[in-house]
Amino acid sequence: MTVTSAELVTGEAVALDLRPARLASRASALLLDLAIMFAVVSTLMQAVQFVVLVADEAVAVGLSIVVTVGTFVGYPAISETLTRGKSVGKMALGLRVVAVDGGVVRFRQALMRALTGFVEFLMFMGAPALICSLFNREGRRLGDLFAGTLVIQDRTAATAALPPPAMMPPHLAPWAAALELSQISDDLALSARQYLLRYWELLPDVRVSMGASLLQRFLPLLSPPPPPGNPPELLLTAVLAERRTREERRLAARKARRVDHLRRTGQHIPTEQPSHIRPYLPPTTAYLPVFPPPAPYPAAPGHHPTPPPGYAPGPYPAAPPPPGHDPAKSYAPSSGPQPTPPARPPLR
Numbered sequence: 001m002t003v004t005s006a007e008l009v010t011g012e013a014v015a016l017d018l019r020p021a022r023l024a025s026r027a028s029a030l031l032l033d034l035a036i037m038f039a040v041v042s043t044l045m046q047a048v049q050f051v052v053l054v055a056d057e058a059v060a061v062g063l064s065i066v067v068t069v070g071t072f073v074g075y076p077a078i079s080e081t082l083t084r085g086k087s088v089g090k091m092a093l094g095l096r097v098v099a100v101d102g103g104v105v106r107f108r109q110a111l112m113r114a115l116t117g118f119v120e121f122l123m124f125m126g127a128p129a130l131i132c133s134l135f136n137r138e139g140r141r142l143g144d145l146f147a148g149t150l151v152i153q154d155r156t157a158a159t160a161a162l163p164p165p166a167m168m169p170p171h172l173a174p175w176a177a178a179l180e181l182s183q184i185s186d187d188l189a190l191s192a193r194q195y196l197l198r199y200w201e202l203l204p205d206v207r208v209s210m211g212a213s214l215l216q217r218f219l220p221l222l223s224p225p226p227p228p229g230n231p232p233e234l235l236l237t238a239v240l241a242e243r244r245t246r247e248e249r250r251l252a253a254r255k256a257r258r259v260d261h262l263r264r265t266g267q268h269i270p271t272e273q274p275s276h277i278r279p280y281l282p283p284t285t286a287y288l289p290v291f292p293p294p295a296p297y298p299a300a301p302g303h304h305p306t307p308p309p310g311y312a313p314g315p316y317p318a319a320p321p322p323p324g325h326d327p328a329k330s331y332a333p334s335s336g337p338q339p340t341p342p343a344r345p346p347l348r
Helices: 005-009 011-017 023-052 057-082 088-093 107-123 127-135 142-147 170-177 186-197 204-221 232-264
Strands: 095-099 149-153
Touching: 023 057, 023 088, 023 095, 023 127, 057 107, 088 095, 095 107, 107 127, 107 142, 127 142, 142 149, 170 232, 186 204, 186 232, 204 232
Parallel strands: none
Antiparallel strands: 095 149
């Protein structure tokens, strides 16, 4: 089987890439759709009861049949056609109806599934659908077999069992460093990358066969040949990682030459990211200013702090006399007449 990049991204590979839906998820989606359909039928039946008051009873019976069949057949057929294989229940559970070749489900296929489902679930209480799904490898019921359809998992859980596809396996790094990669085209590298990205979504047999097919397309273009004993996914990962590393080196060298040319010619060297659009980073304690601890508050009035141990009150030393002071001269005020201060001018 030859695998191309188009086959990995178009509808032709949907049946190979995605796992068939499990019985439990399909049953949960069916219960949700049945609850919606019964709610619609009960609402419309209330309207039919008013028709009986003004019309013949046969008209009411005919309308009841039309409402029942139209709801249980029209709802899944129209919803799966308009939403490309989904109903409300399938949307909630992450399921999708596709053709067996991986294409989009058509109206005739959705109508055949709905008509068969009316018989399976409403007339036989789902027994034919359960038995057929248990004995079918892909879990297809009678409606899927008659319409040529398949219910698949449209959403798959992300897995972290392997590193990203472009991470170099350590034991293959010396071999990858000596590879000649000039003959590997971008389409071939894209095919390998998409295969590695969907590695854990593929079925085990498809995973092995697709990896071997891709490796056979890489082997004539690789020199020296890969070391034996390594699975295809590891070899493809090493090739893509080395290819990315060389591309990063080439871009870094081109950038260095451009910056050197701008520096020699005196031109402005653009930065990686303008300062006005840099993301905001919250401040950390490493960049906060450090303030000294506050001084102690003065003692409140009337507060007498306890003196420290060993403190004893003693005579305080006298203050030194001012310059020109004669201790023998008396500075007492004389009893003679004192000078009269100048009179103040009268107020006007």
